Amino acid sequence: MTLLQVKGLGKSYNSETQVLKNVDFEVNAGEFVSIIGPSGAGKSTLLRCINRMVEINEGKVIFDNADVGSLKKKELRKLRTNIGMVFQHYNLVPRLTVIENVLHGRFGYKTTMQGIMGRFTEEEKEHAFMLLKKLGIEDHAYKRCDQLSGGQQQRVGICRALIQEPKLVLCDEPIASLDPNSSKVIMDHLKSITTDMGITCLVNLHQVEVAQDYSDRIIGLRKGEIVFDGPSKLLHEDQINHIYGTELRELITV
Amino acid sequence: MEAGRTNDLPYIKRTKDGRINIKSGNKIDLVVKWTLIILSILTVMAFFFFNYIGLQWDRAIPETAHNLRVMFLEPALNHFSWGEAFYQVGITVGLGVLATVIGAVIALFLALMAAENLSRPWISKSIRAVVAVIRAVPTVLWVLIFAIAAGLGSEAAVLGMLFHSTAYLVKAFSEAFEEVDAGILEALRATGANWWHVVTHGVLPSTFTYILSWVFLRFEINFGVAVAMGAAAGAGGIGFELFMASGFYFDLREVGFITYAILIIAVVLEIISTQLKNRYFPASTNN
Numbered sequence: 001m002t003l004l005q006v007k008g009l010g011k012s013y014n015s016e017t018q019v020l021k022n023v024d025f026e027v028n029a030g031e032f033v034s035i036i037g038p039s040g041a042g043k044s045t046l047l048r049c050i051n052r053m054v055e056i057n058e059g060k061v062i063f064d065n066a067d068v069g070s071l072k073k074k075e076l077r078k079l080r081t082n083i084g085m086v087f088q089h090y091n092l093v094p095r096l097t098v099i100e101n102v103l104h105g106r107f108g109y110k111t112t113m114q115g116i117m118g119r120f121t122e123e124e125k126e127h128a129f130m131l132l133k134k135l136g137i138e139d140h141a142y143k144r145c146d147q148l149s150g151g152q153q154q155r156v157g158i159c160r161a162l163i164q165e166p167k168l169v170l171c172d173e174p175i176a177s178l179d180p181n182s183s184k185v186i187m188d189h190l191k192s193i194t195t196d197m198g199i200t201c202l203v204n205l206h207q208v209e210v211a212q213d214y215s216d217r218i219i220g221l222r223k224g225e226i227v228f229d230g231p232s233k234l235l236h237e238d239q240i241n242h243i244y245g246t247e248l249r250e251l252i253t254v
Numbered sequence: 255m256e257a258g259r260t261n262d263l264p265y266i267k268r269t270k271d272g273r274i275n276i277k278s279g280n281k282i283d284l285v286v287k288w289t290l291i292i293l294s295i296l297t298v299m300a301f302f303f304f305n306y307i308g309l310q311w312d313r314a315i316p317e318t319a320h321n322l323r324v325m326f327l328e329p330a331l332n333h334f335s336w337g338e339a340f341y342q343v344g345i346t347v348g349l350g351v352l353a354t355v356i357g358a359v360i361a362l363f364l365a366l367m368a369a370e371n372l373s374r375p376w377i378s379k380s381i382r383a384v385v386a387v388i389r390a391v392p393t394v395l396w397v398l399i400f401a402i403a404a405g406l407g408s409e410a411a412v413l414g415m416l417f418h419s420t421a422y423l424v425k426a427f428s429e430a431f432e433e434v435d436a437g438i439l440e441a442l443r444a445t446g447a448n449w450w451h452v453v454t455h456g457v458l459p460s461t462f463t464y465i466l467s468w469v470f471l472r473f474e475i476n477f478g479v480a481v482a483m484g485a486a487a488g489a490g491g492i493g494f495e496l497f498m499a500s501g502f503y504f505d506l507r508e509v510g511f512i513t514y515a516i517l518i519i520a521v522v523l524e525i526i527s528t529q530l531k532n533r534y535f536p537a538s539t540n541n
């Protein structure tokens with residue numbers, strides 16, 4: 001089943017540069033897809049067009065049979081509850097506790113008043129603790145987020161995305177600020193979201209090897225255009241060179 | 255020579271005598287520098303243009319010293335009792351608290367609308383403009399303006415202080431709000447949270463200690479202004495007694511006493527505010 005369709009998507013922040021050009025792809029429910037590409041290729045922008053954190057200029061994004069570009073404010077909030085997001089810098093509220101940050105993922109389901117008063121149901125709280133347990137950070141539930149390590153904070157970020165009960169999780173460089181060990185923990189958890197819970201994952205990555213290890217499919221983005229789209233096994237040296245530009249790639253591998 | 259090699263690199267800026275510049279050397283630096291120099295020269299020159307006729311240095315200095323000694327070493331109460339003094343201090347503190355608390359509540363809402371990351375550009379710009387004008391007029395003038403409608407007294411004083419405090423706090427609060435990490439706002443919006451959710455659970459928790467510090471700072475200012483308003487605008491309180499003691503009875507000892515009373519209150523308020531912050535917001539002391 002197709003969960004997400006991106007058709008002829010174009011995006012520019014200003015008149016001079018076109019950040020995304022005619023981007024076309026589809027994602028099926030239950031897929032784990034990585035997006036790779038050099039810095040400035042437009043990976044972050046592409047993810048933000050999907051939940052419309054930035055406005056779409058051309059083309060269409062169809063998520064779960066809804067045309068994302070034409071949604072009204074209320075409908076957009078509803079759409080966002082179905083799409084979780086995980087960030088490079090975790091983006092937690094540092095002065096609040098872990099459990100409070102996780103419950104922030106439920107705001108999309110709340111009225112203004114319920115949200116302001118922070119009224120969460122017992123089921124929601126239990127769900128939050130269950131997710132913390134699943135990610136192995138239940139001991140830290142009442143700690144303030146700024147007392148946690150990067151890897152732990154990222155796991156809180158993942159819990160916040162999962163408590164939304166989303167159909168799709170967008171991850172913008174989830175491991176770019178982490179050491180190799182924590183990176184592996186995070187990638188394993190993300191992978192298990194897809195395999196155990198059946199939630200689709202779309203992950204921006206800088207590490208080609210990680211993308212190859214974990215994803216079913218890889219999309220290569222270069223200067224706002226898709227230059228590769230296929231199963232990870234078919235991504236070979238020359239395609240990688242094409243995505244990153246030959247000279248650059250050599251620099252990294254030497 | 256080593257230095258010889260770097261000499262002709264085009265991206266290194268040098269002063270006239272050939273030393274490497276580490277300031278960018280832009281116009282603003284230059285303007286700041288000259289402003290400071292000119293101000294210093296003007297200050298020094300001012301002393302030469304004062305009107306010194308009729309001033310006898312040999313008498314003026316010892317007498318001033320004597321007055322100060324009477325004031326601060328022999329303070330005493332002559333025209334009112336200790337209980338009265340406490341009551342008057344209470345009135346002054348009350349004026350300050352009233353203006354600060356009401357001002358802070360109003361400012362909180364206006365600041366949310368004035369912060370660029372939480373509001374629309376035109377709303378934010380208009381609030382800023384209005385608030386800048388209000389701030390530019392000193393508190394005392396606002397009190398006098400309100401006195402036209404309310405008559406001189408505590409109402410005009412509180413209204414005037416409230417007006418200026420609100421404007422001041424709107425600027426302070428909105429700048430604190432704008433410092434909130436854009437990523438936090440983005441993450442909350444991405445979960446489907448609406449504006450009120452983002453404000454109450456993202457912005458306010460992140461800025462609470464700043465808001466509290468600004469309110470305390472403003473309270474200290476308002477306490478000082480309330481003393482002055484007691485004298486200048488007939489708002490009552492310890493300021494009025496100070497005015498009477500100095501301008502009406504010429505009682506130096508009483509002036510000394512009142513000054514000490516004000517000083518003690520200021521110190522007590524400072525201690526309370528520090529204690530409060532340490533107890534409820536220990537984070538503000540270590541970050």
Ligand SMILES: Nc1ncnc2c1ncn2[C@@H]1O[C@H](COP(=O)(O)OP(=O)(O)OP(=O)(O)O)[C@@H](O)[C@H]1O
Binds near residue numbers: 040043044
């Ligand atoms: N808010 C913005 N306003 C203007 N230009 C922007 C904005 N965000 C991104 N851009 C521009 O869009 C282009 C693509 O940015 P984007 O962040 O999508 O790249 P990226 O592939 O995620 O890069 P990186 O790997 O470094 O994160 C860049 O040239 C950037 O300068």
Ligand SMILES: [Mg+2]
Binds near residue numbers: 043044045172173
């Ligand atoms: Mg990016």
